[in-house]
Amino acid sequence: MQLRLNPSVKDNQIAALAALAIGIHVLESVLPSPLPGLKPGFANIITLIAFAKYGLEAAAWVSVLRVLVGSLIIGTFLSPTFVLSLSGALASIVVLWFVTKIKKIEISLFGIAVLMAMAHVFAQFIVVYWFFIPHEALINILPILLSAAVIFGVLNGVIASKVYEKLKPEC
Amino acid sequence: MINLTSADKVILLMSVLILAALYYFTWSNGESNRYASLYVADEKRYIIDLFEEKILTIDGVQGVSKLEVAEGRIRFIESPCSSHFCIRSGWLNQTIGLIACLPNGINVHFSNKNKTYDAINF
Numbered sequence: 001m002q003l004r005l006n007p008s009v010k011d012n013q014i015a016a017l018a019a020l021a022i023g024i025h026v027l028e029s030v031l032p033s034p035l036p037g038l039k040p041g042f043a044n045i046i047t048l049i050a051f052a053k054y055g056l057e058a059a060a061w062v063s064v065l066r067v068l069v070g071s072l073i074i075g076t077f078l079s080p081t082f083v084l085s086l087s088g089a090l091a092s093i094v095v096l097w098f099v100t101k102i103k104k105i106e107i108s109l110f111g112i113a114v115l116m117a118m119a120h121v122f123a124q125f126i127v128v129y130w131f132f133i134p135h136e137a138l139i140n141i142l143p144i145l146l147s148a149a150v151i152f153g154v155l156n157g158v159i160a161s162k163v164y165e166k167l168k169p170e171c
Numbered sequence: 172m173i174n175l176t177s178a179d180k181v182i183l184l185m186s187v188l189i190l191a192a193l194y195y196f197t198w199s200n201g202e203s204n205r206y207a208s209l210y211v212a213d214e215k216r217y218i219i220d221l222f223e224e225k226i227l228t229i230d231g232v233q234g235v236s237k238l239e240v241a242e243g244r245i246r247f248i249e250s251p252c253s254s255h256f257c258i259r260s261g262w263l264n265q266t267i268g269l270i271a272c273l274p275n276g277i278n279v280h281f282s283n284k285n286k287t288y289d290a291i292n293f
Contacts, residue, residue: 110175118189137268
């Protein structure tokens with residue numbers, strides 16, 4: 001028996017974006033980090049672009065696929081690293097969902113990027129505190145991680161906006 | 172440059188404000204570590220206000236230990252033990268969260284801490 005899958009055009013587009021995100025995710029994982037948990041999160045640019053071009057569902061697919069396949073490639077599947085990646089990704093999807101619900105206020109990709117980066121850090125911090133390191137001194141690291149989140153959120157927002165502008169004529 | 176909507180500016184401002192507040196609450200020596208608990212032979216418990224400057228004289232298992240309390244900190248300054256690890260470990264701090272003189276049966280830690288694990292590893 002042969003299983004036939006008929007991928008739609010949208011499936012292919014999501015797969016292409018997810019592949020890009022996975023590539024960035026894997027490349028990023030070899031970057032040295034001065035502090036555990038500090039990461040530029042450039043793979044989120046792809047999630048942002050998926051959101052801008054194809055909407056929330058596509059962004060969620062790209063995000064979750066990135067975490068899943070990325071972890072399989074790096075070899076961290078189901079490890080604490082994976083749990084943290086997943087919690088961050090889910091939190092940022094929740095943020096995206098909120099953004100789609102708020103129709104009155106116009107938030108550009110820039111603002112969304114900052115919100116998503118902060119959601120990532122907050123979710124990961126809560127997970128680390130609850131499951132891995134329930135030590136009060138841990139909260140001292142939160143402002144530093146959050147500063148990095150704001151800085152990289154701004155950077156990713158600018159990059160995503162620029163890239164999206166260039167992509168626009170094709171849409 | 173890119174065009175920021177007013178919502179973007181509000182988000183950016185809010186995040187900077189949250190950061191400032193977080194730095195203030197976590198990095199300034201706040202009230203969170205105002206009290207320390209001192210146990211003698213795991214039985215007697217004292218609550219010590221760290222912002223009340225004094226020299227504590229505690230009767231331990233071996234003899235009398237003296238502890239100095241100053242500016243929200245506490246340390247051993249005298250103990251009857253031979254190794255004096257308690258004195259050498261210095262002020263009680265967040266990283267280790269405990270100073271103790273085991274021969275004399277005295278240990279001190281921040282009292283707002285719940286007794287949980289330091290870290291869990293898989």
